[in-house]
Every structure is written in C-alpha cells, then in structure tokens.
Amino acid sequence: MSASLTRRRALQAVGAASLATGLTTMAATSARADEDNPAPKLVTYPRPAGVATTTSFTVRVRTAPDGQWQNLDIYQPRAREINATTGSGKVYNSSMVYFDFCGPVELEVTYLKGGTTKARIRPDSYGITPELLGDTLRFTLDEPKDVVVQINDDVFDCLHVLTNRVEKQEPAADDPDVLYYGPGLHTVNLLSVPSGKTVYLAGGAVLLGGIDIKGAEKVTLKGHGVLIPTSAVAGVNVESSKNVRVEDVIMLGAGLGCREAENVHVRNSRVFTWGQWGDGFPVYCSTDITYDGCFVRSADDSHSIYAHRDTLYGDTRNVTIKNATLWADVAHPINVGTHGNTDDPEMIENLLIQNVDILDHREPQMNYQGCISLNAGDSNLIKNVRVEDVRVEDFRWGQLLNFRVMYNTKYNTSAGRGIEDVYIKNLTYTGTRANPSLFLGYDADHAIKNVTFENLVVNGVVIADTMRKPRWYYTTDTVQWYANEHVIDLKFLTTAEAAAAAAS
Helix, strand or coil: CCHHHHHHHHHHHHHHHHHHHHHHHHHHHHHHHHHHCCCCEEECCCCCCCCCCCCCEEEEEEECCCCCCEECCCECCEEEEECCCCCCEEEEECEEEEEEEECCEEEEEEECCCCCCCEEEECHHHCCCCEEECCEEEEEECCCCCEEEEECCCCCCCEEEEEECCCCCCCCCCCCCEEEECCEEEEEEEEECCCCCEEEECCCEEEEEEEEEECCEEEEEECCCEEECCCCCCCEEEECCEEEEEECCEEECCCEEEECCEEEEEECCEEECCCCCECCEEEECCEEEEEECCEEEEECCCEEEECCECCECCCEEEEEEEEEEEEECCCCCEEECCCCCCCCCCEEEEEEEEEEEEEEEECCCHHHCCCEEEEEECCCEEEEEEEEEEEECCCCECECEEEEECCCCCCCCCECCEEEEEEEEEEEECCCCCECCEEECCECCECEEEEEEECEEECCEEECCCCCCCCCCCHHHHHCCEECCCEEEEEEECHHHHHHHHHC
C-alpha cells in the first residue's frame, strides 16, 4: 500500500470520525433543545367520587394561546380563624385545583357567587395581573407555580391553584419496591413504610390515612396525588429516619413532621391545615432538613423549628426553607426555638430562609406574633440564622419580626440562653397593619447578639443607621420597632455599606 493512499485513508477516517462527532453533537444539542423547550402539554386529573368539593368557582385551563379548554375538578381545603374575644376557632371552606403542564397555559376562573369588583393573584411578587370580565377572570402561567386567586379581598372563599411539571416517567406499578396508588380513592388508615421503599401517589389519586416513616432509611414519598389524613392519624411522620425524600404530594388536613430525623428533602410539596395545633412542617431534634418550593397554608405555624419535646432529644441543625409561599391563618409563618431541654441544653443553629413570599399572618396574642419569630426558650441557644430575599405582603394581624429570649411559662421550664449571629438581607414589607416588631433579650446573661439587617425595605424606604433622622432617634424608631437594653450590636446597613464592610 502506497504511503499516499495510507495517508488519504487516514484523512478519510478522520473526516468520517469528525462527521460522526458533529452529527452526535448536533443530535445531543437538538435533544437538549427539545428538553429545554418541550412541546406544550397539559395534564388534568378527575377528582375521585366521594372527595369533598366546593361550588364557589368554575375553572378551565388550556395551553396558550388557543388550545382546547379543559375543566378542572375542585377540591375543598379549609382554613381556620380564631375569634379574639372568645378564643374559639371557626373553620371556612375554600377551593383548590391542580394540574401539570409545560409551555404557557391560560386559566379562566369564574366566581359563581357573583358581585366581583376586583381580583388579585398572589404572591404579588409574581406580577400577575388578571383580565377581569365581570365575574370571570383570565391569566397566564408561563411555568408551574402555586398561586392564590382572591376575589374582593376575601381570604377564605378563594381559589388555590397548584401546578406541577409534567412527569417524565412514573414508577412501575408492579415494582416490588414501590407502594403504588393509582387514580381513584384509597384508604390505608396508617401506612408504615420500611427502608428502601417508594410510596407513589399518581395524579388523580387520593389516599385517606397517614404515612409513618419510622426507623427507616432511603424512603421516598412522591407523586402528583393528594393525601387526606383520617381522624386517627395526622399527615406524614418522619421519625428516627434518614435519607428521606418527599416530592410534589398535596396534603389536605395535616402536614409533615420531622422528629429525630436526618437528611430529609421536601420538594414542591403543599400543605393545608385547619385543625387545632395545625403546624405545616414541624421539626424536632433533626439535622440536614431542606424544604424547597413548598406551599403552606396553616392553622398554626407554617414552619416550626424546635429542639427537645416529649420523648425527642437532641440539637436541631442545618435547616433550609427556600423558594416557599407561606400563609399562616393562626400563629407564625416561621417560628423557631420555643421548645428545648432545660436539664441538658440544646442548640438550634445554621438556619437558612431564602426566597420566600409570606402572604398572611393573623395572630391576636402578642406572645405569638411575628411573620418570622426567633423565640429562644427552654435553655435553647439559637445561632447562625440567615434570612435572604423575603417578601412580606400586608398581613391581617401580627408583627413582621419577633426576636425574644423568653421564659414563656405556658411552654417553658427555663429562659433561653440567647440568640446570636443573625443576618437578614433584602427583607421587604409592604403594608400598614403590622404591629411594632420586638427584639427582647431576657437579661444581660441571656441576650440577643449580633443581628444585622442589609437592605431592609419597609414601604419602599430603605432602613439604615445612616438614614436621615433626628440624631437622638434609634434606627428602630423610624419603623416603630423596639429593641431593649439586652440587644447587643444591632445594625442596619444599606447594600453599599454592607459591601464596603465585607471588603474592609
């Protein structure tokens, strides 16, 4: 074989390889493009017979701009209101729909009771302005998100719209490691889940009962179905377990509790509660807990983060709440620190609260107010808390913040040890109803130390120590907040001042 022929064939081989590589790259690029820009798709699910519904709304959805309209079945979450005179709780019916989609969709909502004068899509930060046509309104969602449709400022007779991405692949119903619940109504009372198992609630499935994940590892609860607890069992219990994932499930009537748990990731899950002590996502003595993209409307704290209580012992560390929407009809959207161990003091530390919309907070009792409350009791020390990009809408009744080292004799057997190292960046409140926020150390030995605000914005005004004010005013006076003498090193900075301080 001549040298020139050998060289030619070598060049041809290189060319063929290059062409193949190019075609493979083009195919991969095309596949990625299809993945990034999938064809519009809409998936809706019928509500099983026997599951409660409401009749305040009709709702239709279609792929935008001119797909075929599909009717959505409506579920009945409920909401609680406490009477400030009697202390009794009244429960109201509300409405909820859910569906899956990719590509933009248009929703049409009709309020059947009539008399519509205005409509609002919340959170306000999404910037969705509906087209109002009498008692019918229309709006578009470009991507899955959870919103609340309010008519005439009614906080109870409103519509919750919950949306998911279209599932790419659901688990096989005959997989021995999957507890599979398909569309329809199922009753389990209490489902105990062993290690290594996946509980799957398909879209259109409603599971009546509770789920107990106790002493287990590598457990997953997921799917686009609905969990409705029975009277005997409350929601989902993750106890003495680790490496647990919960994704997409809607919980009507009770939430999900972590108790002496480790490495729990809760993503895109939704909770509605309306019973007494109706916390949405309570945490006790647990580490490495993440809530990402969740919606909570609760009849007590939406998120409660504690240490010891009852038979549970140990520190609580590394808790993240991000990309969330919270609505507390009773108590706090986020409450940290009430319960702990006086005999063997514990820590609650390394908390991250990031990219959160707080829609409402209603609590008549001063001791239980605060959209975000850090309330160290029972010898707890709360330390290393970062709050970033939190937007608070005008709530009904309460305080924006309540930071206290406290001895609440209803729940505590000692004062907390303190609150230390809190950094709050880009906290925004727009409204007029907030009571003064309180920052109260217990005494010189049980103080609040090193709390920094960066770019705190109240009704469009940046609050900073350097802002224009009478020289004898505290910065807290400019927003009618109060900090006592046991609060040490409380600072209010602009973004530029914070950057300069970090660079120095």
